[in-house]
Amino acid sequence: MTLRLNLLIVLFLSFSALSFAQNNEIPAVDVKKIDGTTFNTGDIENDGKPIIINFWATWCSPCKRELNNIAEMYEEWVEETGVKLIALSIDDARNMGKVAPYVNGKGWEYEVYIDPNGDFKRALGVNNVPHTFLVDGNGKIVWQHNSYSEGDEYELFELVKKLSEGESID
Amino acid sequence: MKNYSLLTSAASILLAFTLTFIGGELKAQQGIDDVLNNGEIRGNFQLEAQYYQEDSLIGAQDVPEKILSNGFLNLIYTNGSFSMGVRYESYLNALLGFPEGYRGNGVTYRFASFTQEKMSVTVGNFYEQFGNGLIFRTYEERGLGYDNMMDGVRVKFKPAPGLSLTGITGKQRLFFEYGEGIVRGLDAEFYLNDGISALANSKTQIILGASGISKYQPDQDSRYVLPENVGAVAGRVNITHGFFNVNAEYAWKANDPSADNGYIYRPGEALFVQASYSRKGFGLVLAAKRNDNMSFRSDRTEGQQNLLINYLPALTKQHTYNLLATLYPYAVQLNGEVAFQADLIYKFDKGSVLGGKYGMDVQFNVATANNIDTTMLNDERTTRQGYTSDWFKRGELYFQDINTQITKKFSKKVKGRFTYANLIYNQDVIEGKPGVPVIRANVGIADVTYKFNMRNSLRTEVQFLLTEQDQGDWATAIFEYSYAPHWFFAIMDQYNYGNEDPERQIHYYNASMGYNNGGNRITLSYGRQRAGIFCVGGVCRVVPASSGLYLSLTSSF
Numbered sequence: 254m255t256l257r258l259n260l261l262i263v264l265f266l267s268f269s270a271l272s273f274a275q276n277n278e279i280p281a282v283d284v285k286k287i288d289g290t291t292f293n294t295g296d297i298e299n300d301g302k303p304i305i306i307n308f309w310a311t312w313c314s315p316c317k318r319e320l321n322n323i324a325e326m327y328e329e330w331v332e333e334t335g336v337k338l339i340a341l342s343i344d345d346a347r348n349m350g351k352v353a354p355y356v357n358g359k360g361w362e363y364e365v366y367i368d369p370n371g372d373f374k375r376a377l378g379v380n381n382v383p384h385t386f387l388v389d390g391n392g393k394i395v396w397q398h399n400s401y402s403e404g405d406e407y408e409l410f411e412l413v414k415k416l417s418e419g420e421s422i423d
Numbered sequence: 424m425k426n427y428s429l430l431t432s433a434a435s436i437l438l439a440f441t442l443t444f445i446g447g448e449l450k451a452q453q454g455i456d457d458v459l460n461n462g463e464i465r466g467n468f469q470l471e472a473q474y475y476q477e478d479s480l481i482g483a484q485d486v487p488e489k490i491l492s493n494g495f496l497n498l499i500y501t502n503g504s505f506s507m508g509v510r511y512e513s514y515l516n517a518l519l520g521f522p523e524g525y526r527g528n529g530v531t532y533r534f535a536s537f538t539q540e541k542m543s544v545t546v547g548n549f550y551e552q553f554g555n556g557l558i559f560r561t562y563e564e565r566g567l568g569y570d571n572m573m574d575g576v577r578v579k580f581k582p583a584p585g586l587s588l589t590g591i592t593g594k595q596r597l598f599f600e601y602g603e604g605i606v607r608g609l610d611a612e613f614y615l616n617d618g619i620s621a622l623a624n625s626k627t628q629i630i631l632g633a634s635g636i637s638k639y640q641p642d643q644d645s646r647y648v649l650p651e652n653v654g655a656v657a658g659r660v661n662i663t664h665g666f667f668n669v670n671a672e673y674a675w676k677a678n679d680p681s682a683d684n685g686y687i688y689r690p691g692e693a694l695f696v697q698a699s700y701s702r703k704g705f706g707l708v709l710a711a712k713r714n715d716n717m718s719f720r721s722d723r724t725e726g727q728q729n730l731l732i733n734y735l736p737a738l739t740k741q742h743t744y745n746l747l748a749t750l751y752p753y754a755v756q757l758n759g760e761v762a763f764q765a766d767l768i769y770k771f772d773k774g775s776v777l778g779g780k781y782g783m784d785v786q787f788n789v790a791t792a793n794n795i796d797t798t799m800l801n802d803e804r805t806t807r808q809g810y811t812s813d814w815f816k817r818g819e820l821y822f823q824d825i826n827t828q829i830t831k832k833f834s835k836k837v838k839g840r841f842t843y844a845n846l847i848y849n850q851d852v853i854e855g856k857p858g859v860p861v862i863r864a865n866v867g868i869a870d871v872t873y874k875f876n877m878r879n880s881l882r883t884e885v886q887f888l889l890t891e892q893d894q895g896d897w898a899t900a901i902f903e904y905s906y907a908p909h910w911f912f913a914i915m916d917q918y919n920y921g922n923e924d925p926e927r928q929i930h931y932y933n934a935s936m937g938y939n940n941g942g943n944r945i946t947l948s949y950g951r952q953r954a955g956i957f958c959v960g961g962v963c964r965v966v967p968a969s970s971g972l973y974l975s976l977t978s979s980f
Contacts, residue, residue: 278463280501288663289630289670290614291587312741321830345562346555347736350670350697351766354706357666358768359784370552371563378467378497378942378979381566397942397979403872403880404907 277393279306280376284341285367287353292366294373297388302335303416304388305409308368308379309340311348311355316383319401323409324361330410331362334417338363343382345369385409389416396422462502467942467979469565470494473518478970481929481951491518493525495565497532507535520957520966521568522727524598531599532572543579548572551591553610553634556734557674557693558655558719561595567957569728572596573606585618586611595721595730602730604721608636630661632672638721638732647686647807653679655691655719655733671696674733676719680807682726683718684758687809691716693735704770711763712738715795715812718757738762739790739824744842744868745917746888746899749955751848751862753822759795761817764788781832789825794818794852820861823847835874842868850893864890878907889921896921912936917953942979949973 281295297304309316320340323330330336340363342352349367356365368374377386380399387396387409396412398405412422472492477485492515499508510532514525534547550572552560563570575593582588589610594601615629616622622629635656642649659672676691693714700707712735719733737755739762742748767787771778796816800808826844833839848862866888874880886899898920903913917931933950954968 280463280465288628288668289661290628312743314743345736346552346560346695346734347738348741350668350699350710351706351708353668354699354701354708354766354768356706357701357703358706358770360703360770370550372550375497375550376465376499376501378465378499380467380469380977380979384979398908398939399942399944399977399979400937400939402905402907402911403874403882404878404905407877408908 277395279388279392279394280373282372282376284373285369287356287365287367294366294376297339298392299335299337299388299390301390302337303390303413305336305338305413306377306386306388307338307340307363308343308374308377308382308384310343310382311351312344313382315401318403319383319385319406320361320363321359322403323406324359324363326406326410327362330413334413336413336417340365341373342367343369343371343374387412387416387422390419462500464498464500465980466496466498466508468494468496468977470974470976471518472974473969474972475519475969476971478951478968481931481968481970482954483951483968483970486519488516491516493518493521493568504538505536507533509533517568519969522598522729524729525568527599529599531570531596541581545577546575548574548596549577549591549593551577551589552734553589553608553636554632554657554659555670555672555695555736557672557695557714557717558634558636558657558676558733559591559606559608559610560732560734562734570596571728571731574601575606583618585614585616588612595732597722597725597730602720602722602725604638604640604730606636606638606721606732608634610634626664628663632659632661633657636719636732638719640721640723647680649680649686649723650678653677653719666702667698667700669696669698674717676717679719679723681718681720681723683720684716685809686807687716688807689716689809691719693717695736704772706766706768708764708766710738710765711761712736713761713795713814714755714757715759716809737792738764739792739822740764740766740788740826742826742844744870744884744886745901746886746897747842747844747866747868749953749957750888750897751846751850751864752956753790753792753824753848754853754956756792756794756821756852759797759812759818760792760821761795762790762792764790779831779833781838784830786828786830788827790823791820792822793820819849819852820847821849821852826866837871837873839869839871841870842866860892862890862892864888864892880905880907894919894922894927909940910936910938915950944975944977946975947973 279294279297281293283291283293286292309320344352344367349369352367383401385398386394389395415422472490474490475486477483494513495510497510509530512531513528517525532548534545534549536545550561550563561572563572573591573593573595577591580588592607594605612632616625637652637654639652642651655674655676657672657674661670672695674693678688678690680686680688695712697710714735717735720730721732722730735755737753739753769785771783773782777783796813796818797810799810802808824844824846828842830840844866846864850856850859850862868886870884872880872882882903884901888897899917901913901915903911905911913935915933919929922928931951931953933948935946935948937946949972952969955966957966
C-alpha cells in the first residue's frame with residue numbers, strides 16, 4: 254500500500270515537475286541520410302549556434318512553401334546568426350527517392366535527413382507536418398510551431414536572432 | 424478509476440525499469456530523483472470532433488449521436504538510454520469514414536526500451552520496417568485510422584562496423600485487439616564503406632540488405648489444407664555515387680492462400696527499382712515496380728488495410744490540391760500491378776530568359792500503373808496455382824497521370840504555382856465498381872499568393888477538373904487569408920457544375936479558421952464535405968459526404 258502511495262506521489266511529482274524538470278534535449282534516434290546511410294539525431298549540433306529542425310514531406314505543399322521561402326533568405330540568416338536548418342523529411346519508401354532530387358533541384362543548402370519509420374517524429378511528439386523546432390546554442394529545444402502560413406518565417410528569424418545573441422525566448 | 428489504475432501501473436513499470444537499468448546499488452530515493460530531474464516527457468495530443476447535420480441534397484446521413492469524435496494522447500518518457508511510452512485513444516464514436524472497428528476508449532500503445540552500446544531492446548508496441556517495406560512494415564497514420572503496429576519484442580544489434588541486425592516477433596494491432604497471426608522476422612543491413620576498410624574512402628557508397636519474415640496462423644479451413652507458416656524473403660541494394668543513386672529491392676513470398684488472392688497457392692513476388700540523378704537545379708527520378716500476388720497479412724481472411732504485414736508503395740505522384748488529390752487518387756492493387764514513374768525537376772536560374780528576376784521552377788511527372796499480364800490456368804480443382812504471368816507484358820491499364828507544375832515568383836508581393844494534369848482512372852478496378860467507364864480527366868490549377876506585407880497575405884486557388892465520365896466537371900475556389908504567425912481564415916466552394924443531373928449540380932461550401940501558438944493549434948470549420956478519397960502517406964480512406972461543424976485541436980509538448 255505504501256509502495257503504491259509512493260508511486261502515486263512520484264507520478265504526481267513527475268507530472269507537476271514537468272515544466273522545470275524538462276531538459277529538452279534532442280532525442281537520439283536513428284534516421285537516414287539522403288544516401289541511405291544511418292545518422293543518429295543525438296549527433297545533431299551546430300557549434301553552439303542555433304538550430305532549426307523542420308519536419309516536412311515531398312507531398313506537403315505548405316511544408317515546401319515554407320522551406321522554399323526560407324531558402325531565399327537562408328544565406329543571409331546563416332551569415333547573420335550562424336543558424337543551421339535541418340530539414341527532416343517524413344517521406345516513406347514511396348517518395349523517399351524523390352527527396353534528394355527535390356532538395357538539389359530546388360538548390361536547398363539545408364542539412365537533410367529522412368525519417369521513413371517515423372521514429373524521430375514520434376520521439377518529438379510531432380502530429381503532422383510542417384512542424385518546426387528551434388534549438389538553442391546549448392542543444393535545448395526552446396520553441397516549436399505547427400503548420401505554416403506565409404510570413405511565419407519572419408517570426409522564426411526574430412527568434413533565431415535572439416538565440417544567437419544569447420537572449421532567452423519565452 | 425480505470426485511468427487512475429493505468430497511470431499507477433505505468434508509474435510502477437517506469438520506476439522498476441529505471442531502477443533496474445540505473446543499477447541495483449542505487450537507493451530508491453536517488454532513482455526517484457533521477458526520474459524527476461533527468462528524464463524528459465514528450466508527447467502530443469489531438470482531438471477531432473464533428474457536429475453532423477443531415478443534408479439530404481449531398482447525401483449526408485443523419486448521425487444518431489449528432490457529435491462524433493476521435494482523440495489520442497501520446498506520452499513518451501526518455502531518460503538517457505531508457506525510454507517508455509503510452510498512447511490513449513478515444514473514439515466516441517469514430518468520425519464518419521473512419522474504420523468501424525474503432526469504438527470506445529483505451530490504451531492501445533505502450534512500450535519500454537533501452538539501448539546499450541551495440542544493442543537496443545524494445546518490448547511492447549513498436550513500429551519497424553525492413554528496407555522499402557516489401558515484406559515488412561508496421562506503420563501508423565492516425566488521421567486515417569491506419570495502424571498495424573506490432574506487440575512483441577524487437578532487438579537491434581550492431582555486432583561489427585557497418586553491420587546492423589534487427590529481429591522482431593509479435594502480433595499486429597487490429598483496432599483495439601491484436602490479430603491471431605504471429606509475425607517473426609530478421610533483417611541484416613551491411614554498409615560496406617564502414618565494414619570494409621578498403622572502401623572507407625570510396626566515392627561509391629554501398630548498402631546491402633537482406634530480410635526474412637515468417638507468419639504463423641493456424642489452419643481452421645474446412646475446404647483447403649492451408650500453410651500455417653508462410654515465409655517471405657527480400658534482398659536489397661542501395662548505391663550512391665556522387666549525384667547518382669540506385670535503390671533496388673526484390674521480394675519473394677511462399678504460397679499464401681488468402682481471401683485477397685482467392686485462396687490460390689501461387690507464390691508472390693515484388694520488384695522495386697528507383698534510380699535518381701540530381702545536382703543543383705536539376706533532379707530526375709526513374710522508378711519501376713512490379714508486384715504479383717504480394718498481399719501479405721497476418722490474418723489470411725482479412726481485407727481493407729487490416730493486418731497488412733508489408734507495404735507496396737504506389738508509384739504515382741502524391742497530389743495535394745483538393746480535386747486532384749481526393750477525386751481520383753490511385754491505390755495500389757495488391758494482387759498485381761506493373762508501374763512506372765518519371766519525375767523531373769528543373770530550376771531556371773535568376774536572370775535567365777525564363778527565370779526572370781526571381782527564377783522559375785518546373786516539375787514534370789509521368790506515372791502509369793497496369794495490371795500484370797495473366798493467363799488463367801483453370802486449375803481450381805487441382806493445383807490451384809491460379810494463373811501464370813509474363814514479366815515482360817502488361818495487362819489492363821489501371822491508372823495514368825501526366826502532370827506538370829510551374830512555380831514562379833513574379834514580384835516581391837506575388838508568386839504563383841500552376842498545375843496541369845491529365846488523368847486516366849480505372850474506377851471499375853480501383854474502387855471496385857463493376858461496369859463503370861474508365862475516367863479521363865483534365866485538371867488545371869492556379870495557386871497565387873499575394874503578400875500585403877510581412878504579416879498579411881492572401882492565397883487563392885482556382886481549380887478545374889473536366890471529365891465526360893462519372894460526375895462530370897468540377898470547379899473549386901479557395902481564398903485563404905493568413906495573419907502570421909498565429910491566424911488563418913479560409914473560405915472554399917466546390918461546385919459540381921458539370922453534373923448531368925441538374926439537381927446534383929451542388930455547391931460544397933466551407934469556411935474555416937485556425938489559430939496556432941507554439942505547439943498548439945485549433946481549427947474550426949463549418950460547411951459541406953464532399954464524399955471523396957482521402958490519402959495520407961500513400962494510404963487512402965473513403966470518406967462519405969457530411970455537413971456540419973468541425974473542430975480540431977492538436978498539441979505537442
